[in-house]
Amino acid sequence: MNMTEWKKEIINTAARFTESSADNFISDSSAITPKLAGLRIFQEPLIAYGSADDPLFSRLKDENIIGRHFILPDEWLHGAKTVISFFLPFTEQIRKSNKMNFSWPSDEWLHGRIEGQVFVNRLANHIRGMLIKAGYQSLVPSVDSRFTASTGDPSKSAYKQTGAGVPPFSSNWSERHAAFICGLGTFGLSKGLITGKGIAGRFGSIITELQLEPDQRNYSVIYEYCTMCGACVKNCPAGAISLEKGKDHYLCSKFLDRTMEEHHPRYGCGKCQVGVPCENRIPVKKNL
Numbered sequence: 001m002n003m004t005e006w007k008k009e010i011i012n013t014a015a016r017f018t019e020s021s022a023d024n025f026i027s028d029s030s031a032i033t034p035k036l037a038g039l040r041i042f043q044e045p046l047i048a049y050g051s052a053d054d055p056l057f058s059r060l061k062d063e064n065i066i067g068r069h070f071i072l073p074d075e076w077l078h079g080a081k082t083v084i085s086f087f088l089p090f091t092e093q094i095r096k097s098n099k100m101n102f103s104w105p106s107d108e109w110l111h112g113r114i115e116g117q118v119f120v121n122r123l124a125n126h127i128r129g130m131l132i133k134a135g136y137q138s139l140v141p142s143v144d145s146r147f148t149a150s151t152g153d154p155s156k157s158a159y160k161q162t163g164a165g166v167p168p169f170s171s172n173w174s175e176r177h178a179a180f181i182c183g184l185g186t187f188g189l190s191k192g193l194i195t196g197k198g199i200a201g202r203f204g205s206i207i208t209e210l211q212l213e214p215d216q217r218n219y220s221v222i223y224e225y226c227t228m229c230g231a232c233v234k235n236c237p238a239g240a241i242s243l244e245k246g247k248d249h250y251l252c253s254k255f256l257d258r259t260m261e262e263h264h265p266r267y268g269c270g271k272c273q274v275g276v277p278c279e280n281r282i283p284v285k286k287n288l
């Protein structure tokens with residue numbers, strides 16, 4: 001297969017897997033309530049391809065962006081050529097349910113957040129398996145043993161005291177930054193990534209030694225698609241977003257902890273991703 005055929009093959013494989021995999025549907029045994037059995041989690045994914053040696057990946061090691069703990073594609077997989085990034089938009093049922101109130105996550109959203117992440121990993125591994133079978137070493141950073149993420153309390157951070165490990169609310173691979181570099185979309189005020197199918201959904205990625213033509217980025221600045229409308233500010237039950245300061249990850253995390261206390265092992269919120277102009281599309285900027 002040439003590069004164009006490979007790109008189409010990956011897109012078609014991901015679409016088929018999303019359509020038919022039982023993991024994209026809530027099973028009878030895992031449903032929070034019986035009526036949620038069979039709930040579909042994601043719609044068809046968007047997929048984009050970036051060069052593993054895109055200079056923007058190196059810039060993520062800047063302390064003002066992610067930091068030196070960020071691992072480059074070629075450090076994850078020696079000889080890496082391409083980063084494949086995907087966005088799985090939540091189904092309308094999941095998005096709609098989370099708009100019933102703006103104080104507490106819906107059961108559907110909790111499924112999307114937790115069982116949804118399981119599906120994200122399955123899809124990434126499915127694509128990885130297909131590439132390995134074709135003879136191309138490939139790796140999924142988010143399920144690799146070196147992957148580290150921290151959501152801890154900044155005041156208790158060992159990183160602050162010793163400089164070791166990963167700082168609070170950071171990780172050594174970022175799906176959203178990878179998606180930005182691959183051309184899937186730009187950041188919003190709420191720190192989600194706004195794609196052609198909106199912000200409500202989840203991201204995944206695969207690093208591979210298969211060489212593919214990188215996609216064009218149809219933007220040049222990191223908040224280009226965000227209109228700064230402030231709808232996510234109003235929706236946030238934790239007061240964690242402001243037009244002046246952006247997102248306070250600590251306040252958001254404290255709210256997520258409260259949802260975990262109630263719904264363990266699930267948690268979630270996502271009010272900044274629903275009932276907003278960027279929910280399922282790139283918002284239209286009004287001419288001033």
Ligand code: SF4
Nearest residue numbers: 188189226229230232
């Ligand atoms: S709701 Fe408005 S301000 Fe918030 S991320 Fe979306 S477009 Fe930006």
Ligand code: SF4
Nearest residue numbers: 236252269270271272
């Ligand atoms: S910033 Fe956090 S707490 Fe606020 S709406 Fe978004 S997910 Fe919820």
